[in-house]
Structure formats: C-alpha cells, structure tokens
Amino acid sequence: MAIVLASSSPRRQQLLALIGLDFEIILSDVEEDNTKDMPPHELTIAHAREKALDAAPRANPGDIIIGADTVVVLGGQVFGKPADAAEAVRMLTALAGREHVVISGVAVVRGHQVFTGFNATTVRIKPLLPAQIERYVSSGEPLDKAGAYAIQGRGTLLVESINGCYNNVVGLPLATLADLLRQAGVELL
Numbered sequence: 541m542a543i544v545l546a547s548s549s550p551r552r553q554q555l556l557a558l559i560g561l562d563f564e565i566i567l568s569d570v571e572e573d574n575t576k577d578m579p580p581h582e583l584t585i586a587h588a589r590e591k592a593l594d595a596a597p598r599a600n601p602g603d604i605i606i607g608a609d610t611v612v613v614l615g616g617q618v619f620g621k622p623a624d625a626a627e628a629v630r631m632l633t634a635l636a637g638r639e640h641v642v643i644s645g646v647a648v649v650r651g652h653q654v655f656t657g658f659n660a661t662t663v664r665i666k667p668l669l670p671a672q673i674e675r676y677v678s679s680g681e682p683l684d685k686a687g688a689y690a691i692q693g694r695g696t697l698l699v700e701s702i703n704g705c706y707n708n709v710v711g712l713p714l715a716t717l718a719d720l721l722r723q724a725g726v727e728l729l
C-alpha cells in the first residue's frame with residue numbers, strides 16, 4: 541500500500557515530505573472552476589475530491605490518494621490562481637490593507653471511501669503601494685499561487701498577521717490531513 545499525492549504543487553510535495561511520509565506523486569489533470577455557486581469550503585473540498593479521484597485509477601489497488609485545493613476568500617469573492625500578471629495586480633490591490641481567509645480542502649481516497657475536510661486561516665495583508673504590487677508581480681512569484689501571493693516566499697513581506705494554520709496557507713493543512721488519514725486507517729501520530 542502506497543500513499544499517493546495527487547498534486548503538481550511543489551509546496552504540497554515539500555509539506556508532505558516535512559512530516560517524513562513516504563509517498564508517490566501522480567499528477568491530476570483537473571481544472572478548478574471557482575465560479576461554482578457553493579460556499580468556498582465546499583468548493584475546495586469538491587476540487588480536492590476531483591483531483592484525488594482523477595488520480596486514483598492510475599494508482600495501485602489499495603493505495604491511499606490525497607488531493608487538495610486552496611483558495612483565497614475576500615468577502616464574497618473567491619480568488620484562485622491569477623490568469624496573468626494583470627489579474628495578479630488586481631487581486632493584490634483588493635487584498636492590500638485588509639483581512640482575508642485562505643481555505644484549503646483536502647480529500648483522502650481509499651478504495652470506495654472518500655474522507656474530506658478543510659481548514660481556514662485568516663491573513664491580513666499590509667497596505668501596499670501600487671509600485672510595490674507591480675514589483676512583486678514582476679518577480680513572477682504570484683502567478684501560480686491562489687490569491688497571487690506566496691507566504692512561504694517573498695510574499696511573506698506582504699503579510700501583516702496570520703491567525704490559524706500556516707501550512708494551510710501554503711496549500712496543505714497537515715494536522716487536518718492527519719485526521720483524514722487516521723479515518724482511512726493510517727496513523728501518523
């Protein structure tokens with residue numbers, strides 16, 4: 541029995557490696573649709589489940605598959621990864637000087653069973669000058685990150701405060717994952 545991470549995100553791979561877990565990677569090919577009319581935590585759980593179920597047929601029978609999805613929620617708006625630099629600037633302009641919530645949904649698939657959960661972290665971004673946003677976007681770092689920033693990179697310079705799980709912001713809430721793996725029969729602690 542192997543543990544399989546259904547994610548192309550290097551951040552998720554690093555976080556899983558952090559807890560000393562042996563795992564394989566199977567890339568999933570799921571397009572996230574953040575315009576679906578459902579509460580953001582349900583949206584991330586639905587995407588996490590789709591990613592894990594997409595990878596499952598390419599894993600070995602008995603393997604346990606992990607999928608995850610992260611979005612940034614500002615008021616009623618859900619931000620995924622920006623399509624281009626202009627959208628990254630718009631997202632960061634909206635986030636500057638305000639608090640938002642980062643939500644990661646996680647799904648663990650074992651055979652016909654699917655265990656799901658999510659975590660939410662509140663992050664406050666500093667007030668930012670347009671030139672600071674432009675320079676940060678020019679660095680390229682925001683382009684593959686939900687909400688157009690990376691707390692684990694230069695984006696940490698934008699963050700005034702964080703309340704909740706840090707790993708959740710980076711893309712994989714490890715304590716939440718441990719609970720789901722336990723339900724699937726794998727004890728990490």
Ligand SMILES: Cc1cn([C@H]2C[C@H](O)[C@@H](COP(=O)(O)OP(=O)(O)OP(=O)(O)O)O2)c(=O)[nH]c1=O
Pocket residue numbers: 546547548549551552568572591608609610611612621642684685686687689690691692695709710711
């Ligand atoms: C807010 C934030 C997000 N992110 C990342 C985590 C996710 O990789 C990404 C959100 O996109 P996702 O669609 O959740 O994931 P992904 O497309 O990168 O990978 P896959 O679908 O194959 O699993 O944003 C950071 O790395 N740092 C941050 O501070």
